[in-house]
Amino acid sequence: MAAVAEKVAEAATRERETTEQLRRGGSFSEFETAPERLAAIWAAKHAEWQRVRDLITQAGWDAYEPERDTQGSKWAQERAERRAGALAARAAFEARRREEADELRAELRLSAVPSRLIRAAADRVGLMPAQILAQLAERVVVSEDGTVSVPPFTPSR
Structure with a gap:
């Protein structure tokens, strides 16, 4: 019971200190938490330790x-x-x-001719132009000399 009483007193002190420091606009820079959150944490701890103390007293326990x-x-x-x-x-x-x-993820601007070809291919299979471009990109082959190509394929859903 003495340990619980110490915890209640400590939580009450911390709650009072953090609330006062918050009201004064003091710095909590040594903590990684927001000042309002720290004050709320100590208020909750204080309430919980009081609940434990009251439970021990009401139940007649020697210890929690x-x-x-x-x-x-x-x-x-x-x-x-x-x-x-x-x-x-x-x-x-x-x-x-x-x-x-x-x-x-890329934004791509194509000239008119390639753009029309991509849109036509997309329309034929019921896809969005971006989906056709994604399928093209998935099939890219880079040769040893750095040449980039795409083997012929039929776009699919």
Whole structure:
């Protein structure tokens, strides 16, 4: 109970300090988090430690027993699930970014004659001109002497 009381006092002090510093416009440069977020974190920690203290007192426990704290256990599970979801989303984002690093996006301006040929080929097979150009690019062959060519092919959907 003494350890919980210390945590309540520490959280109250930190909450008060961060709120005052935020009001004064003081610097939080030593932290990588936004001042408003830091103040909110300490307010939440203060409230949670008060809840734990009240639970221990009301339940008559000698010490905090997390497995018997249904509300705390539920919140811990929700935090773990959100963290796992965030980590999975971040991993998927990084994988997409690595994949996109190998992609080439280009804007292409063609003169009238090649442009008409590409549009006609696209119209015949029901594709967009950009899709025809992508299929052309996928079939590019670069010879040893640096010559670039595309073997004949039929565009497809």
